[in-house]
Amino acid sequence: xxxxxxxxxxxxxxxxxxxxxxxxxxxxxxxxxxxxxxxxxxxxxxxxxxxxxxxxxxxxxxxxxxxxxxxxxxxxxxxxxxxxxxxxxxxxxxxxxxxxxxxxxxxxxxxxxxxxxxxxxxxxxxxxxxxxxxxxxxxxxxxxxxxxxxxxxxxxxxxxxxxxxxxxxxxxxxxxxxxxxxxxxxxxxxxxxxxxxxxxxxxxxxxxxxxxxxxxxxxxxxxxxxxxxxxxxxxxxxxxxxxxxxxxxxxxxxxxxxxxxxxxxxxxxxxxxxxxxxxxxxxxxxxxxxxxxxxxxxxxxxxxxxxxxxxxxxxxxxxxxxxxxxxxxxxxxxxxxxxxxxxxxxxxxx
Amino acid sequence: xxxxxxxxxxxxxxxxxxxxxxxxxxxxxxxxxxxxxxxxxxxxxxxxxxxxxxxxxxxxxxxxxxxxxxxxxxxxxxxxxxxxxxxxxxxxxxxxxxxxxxxxxxxxxxxxxxxxxxxxxxxxxxxxxxxxxxxxxxxxxxxxxxxxxxxxxxxxxxxxxxxxxxxxxxxxxxxxxxxxxxxxxxxxxxxxxxxxxxxxxxxxxxxxxxxxxxxxxxxxxxxxxxxxxxxxxxxxxxxxxxxxxxxxxxxxxxxxxxxxxxxxxxxxxxxxxxxxxxxxxxxxxxxxxxxxxxxxxxxxxxxxxxxxxxxxxxxxxxxxxxxxxxxxxxxxxxxxxxxxxxxxxxxxxx
Ligand SMILES: CC(C)[C@H](C(=O)O)[C@@H](O)C(=O)O
Ligand SMILES: CC(C)[C@H](C(=O)O)[C@@H](O)C(=O)O
Numbered sequence: 296x297x298x299x300x301x302x303x304x305x306x307x308x309x310x311x312x313x314x315x316x317x318x319x320x321x322x323x324x325x326x327x328x329x330x331x332x333x334x335x336x337x338x339x340x341x342x343x344x345x346x347x348x349x350x351x352x353x354x355x356x357x358x359x360x361x362x363x364x365x366x367x368x369x370x371x372x373x374x375x376x377x378x379x380x381x382x383x384x385x386x387x388x389x390x391x392x393x394x395x396x397x398x399x400x401x402x403x404x405x406x407x408x409x410x411x412x413x414x415x416x417x418x419x420x421x422x423x424x425x426x427x428x429x430x431x432x433x434x435x436x437x438x439x440x441x442x443x444x445x446x447x448x449x450x451x452x453x454x455x456x457x458x459x460x461x462x463x464x465x466x467x468x469x470x471x472x473x474x475x476x477x478x479x480x481x482x483x484x485x486x487x488x489x490x491x492x493x494x495x496x497x498x499x500x501x502x503x504x505x506x507x508x509x510x511x512x513x514x515x516x517x518x519x520x521x522x523x524x525x526x527x528x529x530x531x532x533x534x535x536x537x538x539x540x541x542x543x544x545x546x547x548x549x550x551x552x553x554x555x556x557x558x559x560x561x562x563x564x565x566x567x568x569x570x571x572x573x574x575x576x577x578x579x580x581x582x583x584x585x586x587x588x589x590x591x592x593x594x595x596x597x598x599x600x601x602x603x604x605x606x607x608x609x610x611x612x613x614x615x616x617x618x619x620x621x622x623x624x625x626x627x628x629x630x631x632x633x634x635x636x637x638x639x640x641x642x643x644x645x
Numbered sequence: 646x647x648x649x650x651x652x653x654x655x656x657x658x659x660x661x662x663x664x665x666x667x668x669x670x671x672x673x674x675x676x677x678x679x680x681x682x683x684x685x686x687x688x689x690x691x692x693x694x695x696x697x698x699x700x701x702x703x704x705x706x707x708x709x710x711x712x713x714x715x716x717x718x719x720x721x722x723x724x725x726x727x728x729x730x731x732x733x734x735x736x737x738x739x740x741x742x743x744x745x746x747x748x749x750x751x752x753x754x755x756x757x758x759x760x761x762x763x764x765x766x767x768x769x770x771x772x773x774x775x776x777x778x779x780x781x782x783x784x785x786x787x788x789x790x791x792x793x794x795x796x797x798x799x800x801x802x803x804x805x806x807x808x809x810x811x812x813x814x815x816x817x818x819x820x821x822x823x824x825x826x827x828x829x830x831x832x833x834x835x836x837x838x839x840x841x842x843x844x845x846x847x848x849x850x851x852x853x854x855x856x857x858x859x860x861x862x863x864x865x866x867x868x869x870x871x872x873x874x875x876x877x878x879x880x881x882x883x884x885x886x887x888x889x890x891x892x893x894x895x896x897x898x899x900x901x902x903x904x905x906x907x908x909x910x911x912x913x914x915x916x917x918x919x920x921x922x923x924x925x926x927x928x929x930x931x932x933x934x935x936x937x938x939x940x941x942x943x944x945x946x947x948x949x950x951x952x953x954x955x956x957x958x959x960x961x962x963x964x965x966x967x968x969x970x971x972x973x974x975x976x977x978x979x980x981x982x983x984x985x986x987x988x989x990x991x992x993x994x995x
Binding site for chain 2 (some may be wrong): 311373379383384387388392403415416417418419425436438440441442444445447448449451452453454455457458460461464468482486487490491492493494496499500508518519520521524525526528535541544545547548549552553556557583615627
């Protein structure tokens, strides 16, 4: 794809969200301007602060409006963990997850790459460069469950993980497709099919079936518990991981930590059928404890903007942002730059 | 408790199970003999090999017989991942999990401790010494779910996580009790209550309620994804973690990796009400790839025997085994000793 303008929705959100998004927009503008592309922005006020002020999570009109944009750049949402004014989960479920589910973001793409000098907590991290293709619209995230006799000694609470052939197959095929375009061409399915036999077998059978379409891609399987072990003992063994919504949530935070921290971890919530705009966001949260202090690292948001450009077909501009980040990260020596200083430095590297 | 004999059930299982259990029994015998206690053993043939030979997973008579023992020492079960003769999950569900559920092993206790010189994959592991109290009889492990239209493009597979006030409260209270006997007296609840709101809120409310009974124990909360980050960036922050069956499975493998490997990770499947025998097993699996070669590290099995003695009230003998393991581990320098050589060395340290 290539067009002379991008119609971008921006949802800065709460906490450090607006701070990091400002830098991502700065870098994005510069990157596309160099290609002669105009960046039109529409900003949306959504998140915990907005809910406190208005009681709105994600009104239907706003969702309808968002559908008209080419893509969404998302910061972070959520109040401080101790903030009792906001019912836990309401912003996550009725806003962030509602976006992912309504816009059918079935590929939750999360690359993990260790940049040369950035500090991994591992003594011998090796050469880490893999992507996690996390399913984004099913599994234990569907919100299907309930509570009986809440607050009594007889309370029962359920959570239902829903998995469909349609939902699993499309994300597995996406993982194999991405793997076939990479050097190592290897897919690892992560699940727990020895315990979660119904969902697990659907995933396993689907991988076996889709694998026959990709004879040049190898594949293997790991239980999720074993996968966390390899994530700290041999992370370079991974190329493309495909997994369900919950296991993907857990593994990608761990992967981010192992590759130098959540400050660098980007993600895309992608609708590969392009029936609705895709959404790009740093993996980190709103970090209320450091909000407003100009301390947040905007790198993850900036790398998310690169994933956004990739999705819209501006691959050259995406590669330039990634190269600028790599160049900046290589120079980091632990000194604490402000959020905007990091944004400026990456923009300057472009 | 103290008696002049222990009526022990031994289930060596598959792969390296029999090899590591032989060493655990060797050390256990020596430790209790020193206290004038006799160790009566009944061995049970169960596991994947037994299933292949007989089609039996865990017959009712065997379960009834096991119920009469004081405690169970368990090795590991499971066939090679590529072995297609055994339906995936059958041994796990119909034997291992059936034991945990039938004998009401609601406290799945998994200590994590970094011994001085043992290699953690972390560059700066710090002083790691925490326990995970994993719920053992509920959650996504109940086997409640199903498959509709299997093998068709319209397949739907579900997994239901069941959580009860009864089940959550007893394990949370156990975690607080254990915390109150430790130096730091801190409990961390790990869940994902912003997404799994029904189960998550039951867990969170229960922790708040039980905490009031333990005014000298502090507590906090982490989402499971964030917990994995701290597990590699700051594991020494943990004292007692309480969590559900699935999150506990994932976190304890990661914790084992971070504290020098699955070769050292012990566990107890404990029925704190003593209505049935408790079962003690290394966290590792049957490792068919190294089975029969005398290569397996029996330390996790030996430490599991110490947990068994603890549970039966032989705390002095338990502490002696732990001290013997610590002494042996301190001397390890990466040379590959055989399974029985490690067992002999630990027995000699006693
Ligand atoms: C905030 C939360 C709902 C979300 C998730 O669990 O998906 C976050 O952890 C993430 O990984 O994007
Ligand atoms: C073998 C499997 C069923 C088991 C579990 O998931 O509990 C194992 O991983 C464990 O942690 O003991």
